Amino acid sequence: MWVDQFTRLLLKHRLLFLLLIILIIAVFVFFASKLKFDNTPDSFFISTDKTLEFYKKFQKNYASDEYSLFVIRSPDKWTLSYIESIRELVSKLSRVDNVIKVRAITNVRYIEGSESGIEVGDFIPEGLTLKQILEKKKIAVKHPYYKNTYISADGKYLGIVAETNIIEGEVDYKIAIRNGFEKILAEKPYSDLDISVVGAPVLDAEVREIVAKESGLFGAIVFLLVAIGYWFMFRSLIGVVLPLIIAVVSILSAFGIMGLFGFSAGLLTPIIPSFMISVGAGSAVYLLTELHFSAKQGTSLKESIFETMRSTAVPCSLSVVTTAGALLAFSSSKIKPVEEVGLTMGLALLVSLVVSLILVPIVFSLIRDKKIIKLKSNDLFSYRTKLLSSISVFVANKYKSILVFFMILIIVSASGFLKLDTDYYYLGTFNADTRIRLNYDKVDNTIGGSSSIEIIIDTSTNDGVKNPFFLEEVDRLINLVKSHKELSPKVYSLVSVIKELNQAVNNNDINFYRLPESINVISQLLLLFESSGSDELEHLTTANYSQIRINVKVKNLPDKSYVSLFSDINKFGESSPLFMKTDSQNSEVEVTETENKIGITGLVHMWSKISSYLFENQIQSVGYAMLIVLFVMIWVFKSIKLGVFMAMSNAVAVLVVLGFMGWFGIYLDPYTVLVAAIALGILDDDTIHFVKRVQYEYDKVDDICEALHRTYITTGQAVVASSVVLIMAFSVYSLSQVSSLNKFGLLISLAIFMGLIVELFLTPAILMYFYKKKQVTETVMA
Incomplete structure (x- = not known):
């Protein structure tokens, strides 16, 4: 048998295999x-994603769309010193590295008509009296350009907008920007x-710090909990230390795989360390359990190693x-972090298997005192044995x-599953009491x-956006956007600037805050604005005036x-004459279907696109995971019928969790979308070990009830202990700042608990049904 040959080779060349592990x-x-760390919006999309490609094109045409927004509570009465402090704050913020431009009520541009045409200067220039500044305040709270960006509608808050550079794939510079801001604000x-x-x-800086902190913190807590769990399970030092060594190797392999493949x-x-500690050592736990029981039965240490490898190596593998395989199913995900985490943990688990099959036999072969590995009797073990014996009788x-009972549970869970929905709320991933959430809510x-949507309309024609008919249709789109009051939209575009310019050259008359009807007038206004510096x-537009950008600030x-x-x-986009073949009498330039294209991008749209991928990702990952589990079950149990039923029993636990999510309105997001496939992958381990043991015992005693009792x-x-350890490990995430x-x-944790219930009740009940039916068939045939 290949297992015996491998074990003999392993024990013969122990030093060589240990050196191999050290090299790995x-x-x-x-x-x-x-x-490297990367949590930018780009990092959530695969490189060929059309949404990302369009966003990149937008950034190329319009530079940075990233900004920081400072909201300041104004005093009831403005003073000259207060305005001066705002001016100085703007100046200091502008000197922070990678800050491109900072605008506030003091230095934001102001367009005013003059004898020569227009003048563009600061809204509140230096040298104004307090009375003049207060007059400016009255203008600002009503003016569409300043209101709800640089000053609140009630005048109680001021806004400062700091535009910053974008360095692709980097986050450290954002931490430096944030730290620079905080240093200034502390003065x-x-x-x-x-x-x-x-x-x-x-x-992004906050996320980086949370991830760094929680990855280490949760890893340490899980490490401690798992160590305690293994101590209660084995009551021996080697039973604790060896699985934890393998867990550490699993973590190192996971992060090494990420670095090797260029993942971020x-x-x-934060999922990875805890997962690898609690799951990566699973094979070692089963090997140790069999070794303990084999040693307890009086066999020699060498024979215990061979017997353990014969009975456990294949099921563990x-x-x-x-x-x-269930984790690698995420390789088809359109959400890049999900794809990378799935590949990382899947490959790292395979490494942990190899290390376990090498390290556990070698370490035990070096032990001279057999008492070291014997499972020590304790009250907890005795109580657990009595409880499991009682369950076997009940089943x-x-x-x-x-x-x-489980058929009814399946129906109830399936109805909940049909209610399952997706809704990715990036900011909502943080708990409501975190600083970042509180600041966003206040803003x-x-x-x-605090967030933005970008609408791009491309005419594919030089000076296409100067067409009055085109601008009128864009203005109609802007009014449509503004009608969504629930989002508190603030729209800024070339249309707004042209209206301001038209008002300015007409003696600043508010009645001229509208679009001119002539393309020549529009061209002259834009030329005046360009000439102002x-x-x-x-x-707002490309150099050849072929595109228009509509920026929509929303909650x-x-x-x-x-x-x-x-x-x-x-x-x-489907109904506007802009996008249909027409010779409009109101248009000075023919507008055709092939010329004008409308597109949506920006951070809000990108996060929304992630949401649309989630359900598709859920179906694909669970489907692939089920196929893998089904194939392995059929192959392991040498029975299509038994393999299908055992795979379906695992699916019951997952269906209960998905049903729970549907009934209680828990949406799919990049975290929760991982649950089903990961749970399927974890739960099948116990099923394989449990059923293989039943088959092994049944072959010896030819009695299904006795075989079940011995398996329990x-x-x-091991099933109970490992499940408890896993539940303890994953429950640590309840401490996270990320909701x-x-x-x-x-x-x-719920999935693993349900998996334990399934393993202790449904799996043996199905086996009872199969073996009872088999006995009846054999009796009839006899």
Whole structure:
């Protein structure tokens, strides 16, 4: 048998195999050192994704769309010193590295008509009296350009917008930006002001710190809990130390694999250490359990190693392969972090299997005192044995009732599953009491517009956006966007600038705040604005005036909140004359179907796209995981019927969790979408070990009830102990600042608990049904 040959080779060349493990560890440590962090929106999409490609094109045309927004509580009465402090704050913020431009009520541009045409200067230039400044305040709270960006509608809050560079694939510079901001705000007099800061640089920096902190913290807590669990399970030092050594190797291999393949650490990374500690040592736990029981029965140490490898190596290999296969199923995900975490943990589990099959036999072969490995008797072990024995009797007597109960549970869970929905709320991944959530809530409730949507219309024609008919249709789209009051939209585009310019050249008469009807007038206005030295047009249109950018500032809300807006924009694109073949009499330039294209991008739209991928990802990952589990079950049990039923029994636990999510309104997000496939991969391990043990015992005693009883008090011990350890490990995520990680921990723990219930009741009930039916068939045939 190949297992015996492998074991003999292993024991003969122990030093060589140990050196191989050390070499593997060294390689993974080397590549782990190259690991980088990236939680930018780009990092959530695979490189060929059309949404990402369009966003990249947008950034190329319009430079950075990342900004930080400072919201300051204004005093009831403005003073000259207060305005001067704002001016100085803007100046200091502008000097922070990678800050491109900072605008506030003091230096934001102001367009005013003059004898020569227009003048563009600061809204509140230096040298104004307090009376003049207060007059400016009255203008600002009503003016569409300043209101709810640089000053709140009630005048109680001021906004400062800091535009920042984008360095692709890097986050450290954002931490430097955030730290630079915080250092300035800690100075007097700013430390006495009520200031909240939000924006992509601040958010990404916060995420980086949370991930770094929680990866280490949770890994340490899980390490301790697992160590305690193994102590109660084995009551021996080697039973604790050896699995934990393998767990550490698993973690190093996971991060090494990420570095090797160029994957980035991100929001999902805290899952990896805890998962590898609790799951990566699973094979070692089963090997140790069999070794303990074999040694207890009086066989020699060498024979115990061979017997353990014969009975456990293949089931361990198959169970790890199915778990890894379920994780590798995420390789088809359109969500890059999900794809990378799945590949990382799947490959790292295979490494942990190889290390376990090498290290456990070698370590035990070096032990001279057999007492070291014997399972020590204790009250907990005795109580667990009695409980499992009682369950085996109950299942043997009530297996039909158990099957009926689970059929009802399946129906209830399936109805909940049909209610399952997706809604990715990036900011909502953080707990409501975290600093970043509180700041965003405050900004949205005062000035608003903490997030942005970008609408791009491409005419594919030089000077195409100067066409009055085109601009009128764009203005109609803008009014459509503004009608979504629930989002508190603030729209800024070339249309707004042209209206301001038209008002300015007409003696600043508010009645001329409208679009001119002549393409020549529009061209002249834009030429005047360009000549003023302002670079604002670079952010609103392309150099040849073929595209127009419509920036929509909105509240940061769950993605479903934007569905109606996106739908209306798309319907506009289908119905507007801009996108149909027409010779409009109102148009000075013919507009054709092939010339004009409308597209939506920006951070809000990108997060919304992630949401649309989630359900598709769930179906694919669970489907692939089920196929892998089904194939392995059929192959292991040498029976199509038994393999199908055992695979379906695992699916019951997952269906209960998905049903629970549906009934209680827990949405799929990049964390919770991992639950089903990971749970399937974990739960099949216990099923393979449990059923193989039943088959092994049945071949010896030819009595299904006795075979079940023996399985409960042997393999059942490992099933219960490992499940308890896993539940303890994943429950640690309840301590996270990331609410989605809280849910992930809860749902995985629930899945493992349901898996334990299935393993102790449904799996043996199905086996009872099969073997009883087999006995009846054999009796009839006899």
